[in-house]
Every structure is written in C-alpha cells, then in structure tokens.
Amino acid sequence: MKFTGTDAYVATEDLTVAVNAAVTLERPLLVKGEPGTGKTELARQVAAALDLPMIEWHVKSTTRAQQGLYEYDAVSRLRDSQLGDERVHDVANYIRKGKLWQAFEADEKVVLLIDEVDKADIEFPNDLLQELDRMEFHVYETGETIRARHRPIVIITSNNEKELPDAFLRRCFFHYIRFPDMETMKRIVEVHHPGIRESLLTTALTQFYDLREAPGLKKKPSTSEVLDWLKLLLAEDMDAADLRGDGASALPKLHGALLKNEQDVHLFERLAFMARARR
CATH class of the missing domain: 1.10.8 (Helicase, Ruva Protein; domain 3)
Structure with a gap:
C-alpha cells in the first residue's frame, strides 16, 4: 500500500515519503503548511490512490474531542420518557456516533481526515491522545468498548495558528508542505x-x-x-x-x-x- 500521488494531485517526493512512512508506522500524519497548499486535498487523494473510503472530520473553534467519539442525547431521552416512548429503555438509542467511531467500526481500512486541528481549544489534541494511540475508547453510558476493526490511516491538518502539545506531536509523523517552487x-x-x-x-x-x-x-x-x-x-x-x-x-x-x-x-x-x- 504505497502512495505515489495521483493524476489530479502533484505530490513531491518528500511528501510521498511522509505519507508512506506514516502508513508504515501506523501513526497519524500531521501535515502543516500555508492555507491553500493542498493539505486537505492530500487526504482525499491518498484515499483515492489507495482505493479506500474516506471519513472527514472538519474541526471548528467550538468542536470538542468527545464529539469525534460519540455524543449522548440526554435531552431527547428525557423528552421521550415524558411522552412514554419505549425507546427510552435502551440508552443506545440516544448515542450519536462520531467520526472516530465510524472509522473504527468500518468494515475495511479507511482514511480519516481530522481537518484544521489547530482551530479547536488547545486541549482538543490532548483529549484524543489515548484514542488515536490505542485505537479504542469506552462508551460509559452503555459500558461497551469500541475498538478499531482496521487501523485507519489518520491524516491531521494544521494551519499553524497555535502550537500543538508535545505529547500529541510525539505520536504523529510530521510533514510541512513547503510552498511550491x-x-x-x-x-x-x-x-x-x-x-x-x-x-x-x-x-x-x-x-x-x-x-x-x-x-x-x-x-x-x-x-x-x-x-x-x-x-x-x-x-x-x-x-x-x-x-x-x-x-x-x-x-x-x-x-x-x-x-x-x-x-x-x-x-x-x-x-x-x-x-x-x-x-
């Protein structure tokens, strides 16, 4: 499984080396560079070149790490209980799967894009350390542990708007996309x-x-x-x-x-x- 670029994306030699190194090491690839240098498109082209499905998680300033795992909709459950809905007896009906959960339970290896990680709060990367490292997380409401069936290829982009934590950087393979000559x-x-x-x-x-x-x-x-x-x-x-x-x-x-x-x-x-x- 080697990435060499595609007809629609010009990848320099050092970029293809970085992608393939991250795939071999099974570590997230952290890609930095000026806005508009093709960081997000890289993930899409890697998925296309390797013929893999792609899951995109676009991070915003209000995004929390927990949203990538799952969210428990307690408000809907309370409303349904007041209406006498039988669904309230199974808490799983109120668990909304996040992008990481979708990637972990996929039937085949996928490319997971975590786009513009530096937009979120500084604690956001730290809150994903264990999940990205162990490729599993616990759902407290149901008591189940979700483990990745196939370790996804994780590509994380950053516009360098803020410094990322050292503990997070240690777990990534890093590449800076220089502006093209x-x-x-x-x-x-x-x-x-x-x-x-x-x-x-x-x-x-x-x-x-x-x-x-x-x-x-x-x-x-x-x-x-x-x-x-x-x-x-x-x-x-x-x-x-x-x-x-x-x-x-x-x-x-x-x-x-x-x-x-x-x-x-x-x-x-x-x-x-x-x-x-x-x-």
Missing part, C-alpha cells in the same frame, strides 16, 4: 489547466511570485488563489502581453483573485505611485 507550480497548473500557453504561464507565475515576495504583504496568495487567477485569465483570453500592460500599475490584472484585503491593495498602489514619481 516555480517548476512544481507549473506541474500543478498543468493538472488543472492542461495546455495553457507557456508564455502566459511563465509571465503570470513570475508576477505571482514577485507579488508573494513583496515586503509588507499581509496575506500572501496561495496555490488555490493562483489557480483561480489563471482560470480568470484564460476565461478573459488574456496573453502574456496583456499581463505586462503598460507598466503604469503595480497591481496585476484581475488582482482580486490574489489580494484579499485592502491593506495589500493599497500597498501595491503606493508602490506604483512611487515608481511613477521616480521617472
């Missing part, structure tokens, strides 16, 4: 926009990387944003000459796909004004 980005673009003109691609990516390296930029555009930008350029039938323009503006064409706040737009407007003033 120009050549890797060209391969990624070719997957999404096959046959794009080389002159347009080279000019567009040169502008894109120059923009990313601009000092003072608050939010650097990501891979997903450059793909959206190129889609717009193709839809408008622009060529390399259109992108170069007359040099009067430091802002690239259709810059709204790349710059996502007014501070960065104003930054490039000031750069253009300063450039004109020096002439």
Whole structure:
C-alpha cells in the first residue's frame, strides 16, 4: 500500500515519503503548511490512490474531542420518557456516533481526515491522545468498548495558528508542505489547466511570485488563489502581453483573485505611485 500521488494531485517526493512512512508506522500524519497548499486535498487523494473510503472530520473553534467519539442525547431521552416512548429503555438509542467511531467500526481500512486541528481549544489534541494511540475508547453510558476493526490511516491538518502539545506531536509523523517552487507550480497548473500557453504561464507565475515576495504583504496568495487567477485569465483570453500592460500599475490584472484585503491593495498602489514619481 504505497502512495505515489495521483493524476489530479502533484505530490513531491518528500511528501510521498511522509505519507508512506506514516502508513508504515501506523501513526497519524500531521501535515502543516500555508492555507491553500493542498493539505486537505492530500487526504482525499491518498484515499483515492489507495482505493479506500474516506471519513472527514472538519474541526471548528467550538468542536470538542468527545464529539469525534460519540455524543449522548440526554435531552431527547428525557423528552421521550415524558411522552412514554419505549425507546427510552435502551440508552443506545440516544448515542450519536462520531467520526472516530465510524472509522473504527468500518468494515475495511479507511482514511480519516481530522481537518484544521489547530482551530479547536488547545486541549482538543490532548483529549484524543489515548484514542488515536490505542485505537479504542469506552462508551460509559452503555459500558461497551469500541475498538478499531482496521487501523485507519489518520491524516491531521494544521494551519499553524497555535502550537500543538508535545505529547500529541510525539505520536504523529510530521510533514510541512513547503510552498511550491516555480517548476512544481507549473506541474500543478498543468493538472488543472492542461495546455495553457507557456508564455502566459511563465509571465503570470513570475508576477505571482514577485507579488508573494513583496515586503509588507499581509496575506500572501496561495496555490488555490493562483489557480483561480489563471482560470480568470484564460476565461478573459488574456496573453502574456496583456499581463505586462503598460507598466503604469503595480497591481496585476484581475488582482482580486490574489489580494484579499485592502491593506495589500493599497500597498501595491503606493508602490506604483512611487515608481511613477521616480521617472
């Protein structure tokens, strides 16, 4: 069971090594990187490449670890008891299975994505230590222990918004997805926009990387944003000459796909004004 990338996902050699190492060690793969670098999509492509079902758990700021195991709906049970419903005699009727439970009881190995783990409270990763390590948990309301029939491939993503606990990190295989260089980005673009003109691609990516390296930029555009930008350029039938323009503006064409706040737009407007003033 080896991951080598897919036709729809360009995986660098160090990324495929990390995925396969985590699978071999049977440890969660913790993937960090800038937003938009393909962390979530990696899990989907691993599932597709290995022909495995996938279960996605998207973490929010209000998510608790217990929700990944199960939730006991005491309110519904109380209501049903007041209505004389026979279901109240079996507490299992009020247990809602979480994503980990679904992964543990699956009839075959699955890929379990725990997406953006750093969005939750700092205790969230610690609360999952034992379950991810032992691949089992206890349901106190029913007295049963749920054990994984097949150890899932667990992929955990983080945008590095907060530090994760050391005890959690020790149990993971870690990989940081570096931002793609120009050549890797060209391969990624070719997957999404096959046959794009080389002159347009080279000019567009040169502008894109120059923009990313601009000092003072608050939010650097990501891979997903450059793909959206190129889609717009193709839809408008622009060529390399259109992108170069007359040099009067430091802002690239259709810059709204790349710059996502007014501070960065104003930054490039000031750069253009300063450039004109020096002439």
